Amino acid sequence: xxxxxxxxxxxxxxxxxxxxxxxxxxxxxxxxxxxxxxxxxxxxxxxxxxxxxxxxxxxxxxxxxxxxxxxxxxxxxxxxxxxxxxxxxxxxxxxxxxxxxxxxxxxxxxxxxxxxxxxxxxxxxxxxxxxxxxxxxxxxxxxxxxxxxxxxxxxxxxxxxxxxxxxxxxxxxxxxxxxxxxxxxxxxxxxxxxxxxxxxxxxxxxxxxxxxxxxxxxxxxxxxxxxxxxxxxxxxxxxxxxxxxxxxxxxxxxxxxxxxxxxxxxxxxxxxxxxxxxxxxxxxxxxxxxxxxxxxxxxxxxxxxxxxxxxxxxxxxxxxxxxxxxxxxxxxxxxxxxxxxxxxxxxxxxxxxxxxxxxxxxxxxxxxxxxxxxxxxxxxxxxxxxxxxxxxxxxxxxxxxxxxxxxxxxxxxxxxxxxxxxxxxxxxxxxxxxxxxxxxxxxxxxxxxxxxxxxxxxxxxxxxxxxxxxxxxxxxxxxxxxxxxxxxxxxxxxxxxxxxxxxxxxxxxxxxxxxxxxxxxxxxxxxxxxxxxxxxxxxxxxxxxxxxxxxxxxxxxxxxxxxxxxxxxxxxxxx
Amino acid sequence: xxxxxxxxxxxxxxxxxxxxxxxxxxxxxxxxxxxxxxxxxxxxxxxxxxxxxxxxxxxxxxxxxxxxxxxxxxxxxxxx
Ligand code: SF4
Numbered sequence: 001x002x003x004x005x006x007x008x009x010x011x012x013x014x015x016x017x018x019x020x021x022x023x024x025x026x027x028x029x030x031x032x033x034x035x036x037x038x039x040x041x042x043x044x045x046x047x048x049x050x051x052x053x054x055x056x057x058x059x060x061x062x063x064x065x066x067x068x069x070x071x072x073x074x075x076x077x078x079x080x081x082x083x084x085x086x087x088x089x090x091x092x093x094x095x096x097x098x099x100x101x102x103x104x105x106x107x108x109x110x111x112x113x114x115x116x117x118x119x120x121x122x123x124x125x126x127x128x129x130x131x132x133x134x135x136x137x138x139x140x141x142x143x144x145x146x147x148x149x150x151x152x153x154x155x156x157x158x159x160x161x162x163x164x165x166x167x168x169x170x171x172x173x174x175x176x177x178x179x180x181x182x183x184x185x186x187x188x189x190x191x192x193x194x195x196x197x198x199x200x201x202x203x204x205x206x207x208x209x210x211x212x213x214x215x216x217x218x219x220x221x222x223x224x225x226x227x228x229x230x231x232x233x234x235x236x237x238x239x240x241x242x243x244x245x246x247x248x249x250x251x252x253x254x255x256x257x258x259x260x261x262x263x264x265x266x267x268x269x270x271x272x273x274x275x276x277x278x279x280x281x282x283x284x285x286x287x288x289x290x291x292x293x294x295x296x297x298x299x300x301x302x303x304x305x306x307x308x309x310x311x312x313x314x315x316x317x318x319x320x321x322x323x324x325x326x327x328x329x330x331x332x333x334x335x336x337x338x339x340x341x342x343x344x345x346x347x348x349x350x351x352x353x354x355x356x357x358x359x360x361x362x363x364x365x366x367x368x369x370x371x372x373x374x375x376x377x378x379x380x381x382x383x384x385x386x387x388x389x390x391x392x393x394x395x396x397x398x399x400x401x402x403x404x405x406x407x408x409x410x411x412x413x414x415x416x417x418x419x420x421x422x423x424x425x426x427x428x429x430x431x432x433x434x435x436x437x438x439x440x441x442x443x444x445x446x447x448x449x450x451x452x453x454x455x456x457x458x459x460x461x462x463x464x465x466x467x468x469x470x471x472x473x474x475x476x477x478x479x480x481x482x483x484x485x486x487x488x489x490x491x492x493x494x495x496x497x498x499x500x501x502x503x504x505x506x507x508x509x510x511x512x513x514x515x516x517x518x519x520x521x522x523x524x525x526x527x528x529x530x531x532x533x534x535x536x537x538x539x540x541x542x543x544x545x546x547x548x549x550x551x552x553x554x555x556x557x558x559x560x561x562x563x564x565x566x567x568x569x570x571x572x573x574x575x
Numbered sequence: 576x577x578x579x580x581x582x583x584x585x586x587x588x589x590x591x592x593x594x595x596x597x598x599x600x601x602x603x604x605x606x607x608x609x610x611x612x613x614x615x616x617x618x619x620x621x622x623x624x625x626x627x628x629x630x631x632x633x634x635x636x637x638x639x640x641x642x643x644x645x646x647x648x649x650x651x652x653x654x655x
Contacts, residue, residue, distance in 0.1 A: 233625075234653035241590060243654030248589050252647045254631045270598070274654075275590060300654070318654050444655050450633075451653050452626055458633065490653045557631055 003103035006126055008119060010196045011050060011109030015126035020103050026510070028060030030086040031481035031526050032104055033075025037084055038529050040106070043536035047079035047188075048166055048195040050110040056097065056157065056201075057105075059483015063098025063210040064218070066505050067226040068485040070095045070293035072157075072174055077537070078187035080168040080352070080395055081412040081437040084533040086480065087184035090292030091174030094483060096155040096203040098210050107196055116164075116197045120150070122204035131199045136161060138345035138383070139173045139181055142200055147179065155203035160347025163190030165385045167393030169352035170194060173344065180314050182292045185349040186439060187414065188395075213511030221504035228498035229297050234453065234490040238300040239289045243318040245274035246418070246446075247325070253450055253459065254557045255423035257416075258326045259368055260358040261409045264423050264555045268331025272321055277304070277333060284309045298487050304337050313341045319440070322418035323354030324374060328361060335371030342378040348393060353382070355415035356396040363403030407549050412437035412539070421546060422555045422562050424449045424459040429469035429564065432544045433572040435530035441486055443473035447493060454493035462564055466572050474575075477530075478523035482506065524575065531573070541570050582606050582642040584613065589649045592619055611636040614648060625651030 005018045027035055033055040045051035054076045061069040072094035078085035097105070100123040111117065116131040134142050139160045146156050155175060162170035170190030173181040212218045229235050237245055247269055250256045254264040270276060281288050284305040291299045292315060306312040316337065324336045343350045357374050360366065365388070366373040381389030391402045396415040400408030409416040414437025421428025426445030434442040445468050449459040457464045479486060482502065491498045503514055534543075550562035581603045588596055596617060604613060610629075614621050614636070626649040627634050640646055 233623075233651040237590060237650065237652040238654065241652070245590055245652045246654040249626065249649055249652065252587070252589075252628055252631055252649075253633075275593065441655065446655065447653065450626065452651075453653060456633075460632075486655065487653075 003101050006102050006105045006121060008105070008107045008126060008128060009109045010107065010111045010117070010198070013111065013128060015128060017124065017126065024103070026512070027481065028062070028103075029057055029071065029073040029088065029481040029483050030075070030477060031522060032057040033073045033086050034084055034526055034530050036104060036106060037075050037077065038533045041077055043077070043533050044538065045077060047077045047082065048191060052077050052192055052195070054107040054189065054192045054196060055104055057103065058094035058098040060481060060506055061509060062094040062483035064212065064509060065295060066222050067229055067295055067297045068488055069483045070295055071483050071485055072097070072184070073480065074172055074184045074189050076189055076192045078189070078436070079166070079191045080188040081414050082537060083412055083436055083539065084530045085187040085189060085436050087171070087186050087189055088480060089174045089182040089184045090296070090485065091155075091176045091182040092293060093155040093157050093174045093203060095293065096205065099206050099208050100203065101208070105201070107198065110195060111197050114197070116199050118199050119201040120204065121201065123206055123208065134199050136164065139347050140345050143175055143179055143181070146200055146202055150202055151205070152179065153205040156200055158200040158347070159190040159193045160345060161383050161385065162346050162348040162393055163194040164199070165390065165393070166191040166194045167348065167382070167390060168398065169349045169356070169393055169395045171347055171349050173347055176292050177294055181344050182315055183344065183349070185351065187436060190347050212509055214508040218505055218508035221501045221508060224497050225501035225505060226297055228491045228495045228501065229488060232491040232495060235298045235487070238298050238487060241274035241278050242288070242300050242302050242316065244277050244316065244321050246318045247273040247322065248275065249450065250419060253423065254555070255420045255459070256322065256326050257409070257418065257420045259329055260327060260362045260407060261420065262407070262553070264420050265557060266326035266329070268329070269326065271331040272325040272333055272336065274318070277316070280333060281305070290314060296485065298485070300487060306334065306337070312337045313344065316340060317350070319418045320350035320354065323351050324357070324371070327355060327358040328374060329368040330371035330374065331369075332371050335375065339371070339374050339378060342375060342383070346378060346383045348382065351417050352395045352415045353392065355409060356392045356399045359396045359399040359405050359408055360392055360403065362407060363399060363405045365403065408547060410438060411546060412543055414438050419446055420555055422550055422560045423558050425462065425564060426457060426459065426465040426468045428546060428562055429465050429569065429572060430473065432546055432569050433469065434473065435527060435534055441476070443469045443476055444486070444489070445469055445472060447490065453490055460558060460560060462568070465564065466568060470572055470575060473527060474520060474523035476523070477526035478519045481522060481526065544569055544572070580606050584640050585645045586613065586617070587645065587647045588617070589647065590652055592617070592648060592650055607639055609636065610634060610638050610640065610646065613640070613646060617648070619648065623650055625649050
């Protein structure tokens with residue numbers, strides 16, 4: 001059965017299942033969402049208007065047994081940044097979409113009235129229905145209710161109240177195998193889904209399998225690939241401490257943005273560290289190790305229980321913990337876990353919202369360190385859509401404008417995450433040049449700047465940072481197209497068996513003959529497609545800049561500023 | 576060895592290096608002790624070490640800390 005494009009038009013309330021155009025055939029994940037956005041969305045359109053489209057695409061290997069291949073990409077023009085956007089997450093949806101033969105789901109147009117809808121898709125049907133009961137509900141209620149209507153095995157992609165209210169930091173949540181949530185977090189894609197008045201999309205389970213052109217070759221390549229992941233010491237540490245193992249090392253490196261980016265070290269770092277979190281999880285009988293989709297062999301997720309040993313949150317990531325912790329000076333992991341849970345339920349990006357809280361603290365809305373206050377604003381303002389809630393829910397830039405704060409850590413209006421670019425210069429290049437606003441995952445130079453993975457580049461020097469960021473951004477665009485979790489990159493950078501095995505799997509799946517260079521070229525063409533979309537939307541190299549406070553305010557303990565020249569930044573695009 | 580030949584270093588350990596050891600401890604070493612020797616002194620296999628920093632700057636295993644330095648020793652870790 002050949003893969004199909006599933007299309008839903010919300011203006012005409014019609015659906016179609018179409019053949020895949022030939023030039024989309026070899027694509028998946030981010031490569032496909034960005035290609036479709038570039039082909040079908042007017043770059044200058046309003047992101048929340050009828051001309052924007054929301055695209056869901058499983059990766060090239062999603063739905064197969066390939067380890068860690070279950071990432072789902074979602075793309076559109078972003079209401080937060082105005083650029084092209086791709087956000088990806090685990091959960092069960094990517095694998096289920098691939099198995100029903102859905103290469104991509106495209107949602108276009110806007111409904112006329114204020115009726116809300118839900119969508120149910122299976123291998124050969126798309127059913128669009130009116131939704132009333134779940135409008136206004138949080139994501140956890142949606143999952144419970146939809147499972148009641150359908151089955152526990154159905155895949156679910158949903159928005160919470162933030163998406164319904166079209167807040168620019170709203171995310172799209174994907175159900176995981178335990179009926180909990182993973183988020184396509186950044187860039188406000190939940191607001192795009194909200195603009196189209198779709199509360200959730202459910203996917204019917206199937207017994208069908210993804211077709212593999214050469215099953216024996218595939219199996220063997222997957223064995224090699226899995227071994228490379230499992231044997232990698234970083235994979236093992238991720239399983240024990242989660243991504244939050246980074247709090248202490250980034251703090252030690254003097255690059256943990258603290259108190260709205262005014263210091264590089266946080267006094268309360270031990271309290272919020274991965275080591276403390278691990279011990280707390282074990283003591284409260286949670287699970288330090290957990291996977292966001294079947295087939296993940298790294299298992300960086302976890303189950304964090306409250307002090308009564310009851311489930312509080314999972315997928316408790318370093319960036320979320322840093323943002324509510326160091327950036328807002330909250331040194332209480334339970335308050336951070338509560339806020340994390342609330343944000344998952346409201347359906348809002350933890351990074352953007354917490355950095356926005358830090359800016360709000362500087363603007364005098366609440367005190368630094370007020371974890372209770374953060375939870376109160378989430379419950380009473382953001383979830384309910386008060387004026388303050390909408391200002392914070394539209395991100396750090398929005399708060400800065402509303403409260404006259406100039407120290408606003410954003411690039412292209414998207415909040416800068418957990419690594420200070422003054423003390424880790426490579427990541428500053430990624431923030432500045434990424435096609436999607438500040439985003440560490442676009443070119444994770446921390447690997448080489450701090451962790452000694454893929455070589456070593458001094459984080460405080462100028463030398464080699466542009467090249468490092470460029471190589472990683474190209475590789476990442478390719479990896480984001482395969483459906484692979486980005487954490488395979490640690491093995492890929494240091495274990496020479498890993499990448500060839502990945503290319504072999506792609507070849508065996510589709511019966512093609514790619515070589516490593518083809519994969520690099522795929523990454524290059526994705527970046528160029530995204531960049532061209534942004535240029536047509538009105539962006540220039542002047543937008544590839546960090547906020548001026550980074551060049552003016554030295555950060556402790558290294559007392560360094562951002563000092564990479566504009567000309568040097570612009571050399572990024574020389575490829 | 577004369578007392579004045581000894582220097583004191585604050586050693587910080589992270590992740591599983593803390594198991595049955597400590598988070599932070601001031602220790603005395605003869606001057607000219609390398610980072611590698613300090614690691615071995617903790618009973619840690621240098622091959623398991625991912626990152627070392629002296630006073631928040633990355634350092635090599637051959638570097639020699641001086642009186643009052645803080646030495647941070649991390650296993651091979653990552654995240655993102
Ligand atoms: S390593 Fe973490 S993010 Fe990646 S697939 Fe596994 S649980 Fe999901």
